[in-house]
Amino acid sequence: MTSTSNAALPGNHSIAFIGGGNMARSLVGGLIGGGLAAQRIHVADPGDAVRAALEADFGVATFADAGEAVAAADVWVMAVKPQVLRGVCEGLADTARERVPLVVSVAAGITTAQIERWLGGKAAVVRTMPNTPSLLGAGMTGLYANARVDAAGRTLAEALLSATGRTAWIDDEMLMDAVTAVSGSGPAYVFLFAEAMEAAAIAQGLPADAARLMVQQTLLGAARMLSESGEAPEELRRRVTSPNGTTQAALEAFEAGGLRALVADAVAAARRRGQELSAAND
Ligand SMILES: NC(=O)C1=CN([C@@H]2O[C@H](COP(=O)(O)OP(=O)(O)OC[C@H]3O[C@@H](n4cnc5c(N)ncnc54)[C@H](O)[C@@H]3O)[C@@H](O)[C@H]2O)C=CC1
Numbered sequence: 001m002t003s004t005s006n007a008a009l010p011g012n013h014s015i016a017f018i019g020g021g022n023m024a025r026s027l028v029g030g031l032i033g034g035g036l037a038a039q040r041i042h043v044a045d046p047g048d049a050v051r052a053a054l055e056a057d058f059g060v061a062t063f064a065d066a067g068e069a070v071a072a073a074d075v076w077v078m079a080v081k082p083q084v085l086r087g088v089c090e091g092l093a094d095t096a097r098e099r100v101p102l103v104v105s106v107a108a109g110i111t112t113a114q115i116e117r118w119l120g121g122k123a124a125v126v127r128t129m130p131n132t133p134s135l136l137g138a139g140m141t142g143l144y145a146n147a148r149v150d151a152a153g154r155t156l157a158e159a160l161l162s163a164t165g166r167t168a169w170i171d172d173e174m175l176m177d178a179v180t181a182v183s184g185s186g187p188a189y190v191f192l193f194a195e196a197m198e199a200a201a202i203a204q205g206l207p208a209d210a211a212r213l214m215v216q217q218t219l220l221g222a223a224r225m226l227s228e229s230g231e232a233p234e235e236l237r238r239r240v241t242s243p244n245g246t247t248q249a250a251l252e253a254f255e256a257g258g259l260r261a262l263v264a265d266a267v268a269a270a271r272r273r274g275q276e277l278s279a280a281n282d
């Protein structure tokens with residue numbers, strides 16, 4: 001595995017996004033924030049309001065029809081739900097056979113072999129799994145490239161996703177569902193924990209606004225220590241935990257409740273769901 005932070009987008013490529021929802025918006029915002037000219041980005045989405053908002057916010061050209069959006073683009077970013085990706089690809093297969101594009105997919109569960117087949121069998125496909133903190137430039141994306149992707153294609157895909165945060169290449173595609181289960185879905189696990197902590201704070205009598213601020217700032221501070229201190233989570237935890245103190249009492253309750261096994265079960269369930277999405281949408 002290699003991991004990087006932001007890099008400029010190399011070359012003079014035109015990029016078409018198919019699907020203009022949450023993930024496309026964070027990638028478009030990251031690319032434009034990183035200096036990419038809006039004229040080099042086209043977005044296809046059937047939603048009138050989605051298209052109007054993308055045009056107003058980023059100055060990109062938008063299209064109701066995916067075929068029009070990809071007409072001048074050599075990089076196609078597939079940012080639709082897994083359930084509609086097959087239909088989208090099959091609608092673009094004739095174009096993909098004529099002018100083989102670099103395809104970058106963010107769809108959970110869908111394999112490079114499926115996308116290659118649906119596009120007519122020749123496409124170079126990079127399967128990626130970003131997450132919503134991409135919106136803030138604090139995203140995490142795992143990437144896997146099929147055998148048709150050359151070194152320039154890998155560099156380009158990595159630069160594209162680096163516009164929204166950190167990236168890590170994965171060598172075994174089977175592990176992409178595990179990436180989805182850890183960093184793709186992971187922000188939701190943290191938000192659930194935040195909800196539970198807020199509810200617990202209110203149950204202990206704290207005012208709701210104070211409870212929210214305490215939880216937000218505690219998670220932010222802890223996340224910054226995790227990422228900036230260079231120390232393992234075990235060590236950071238040990239330093240908060242005075243012998244026989246308050247933290248120890250709380251941690252014993254978490255361990256007694258089986259928190260570690262519960263997290264392992266949750267991640268395994270997300271991975272299984274990724275595998276099911278692949279089979280169900282083939
Ligand atoms: N939301 C998340 O945290 C993450 C989502 N993903 C993946 O990103 C993909 C997109 O998810 P979101 O952006 O969250 O969904 P979203 O629902 O916000 O966006 C999907 C967009 O696709 C559009 N669309 C539907 N049919 C279309 C078609 N035929 N042609 C063009 N556009 C079409 C919809 O109008 C919608 O705006 C999914 O495959 C998901 O698995 C990946 C990583 C994280």
Ligand SMILES: O=C(O)[C@@H]1CCC=N1
Pocket residue numbers: 108180184185
């Ligand atoms: O829940 C999902 O299926 C998508 C993939 C990762 C995050 N959201």
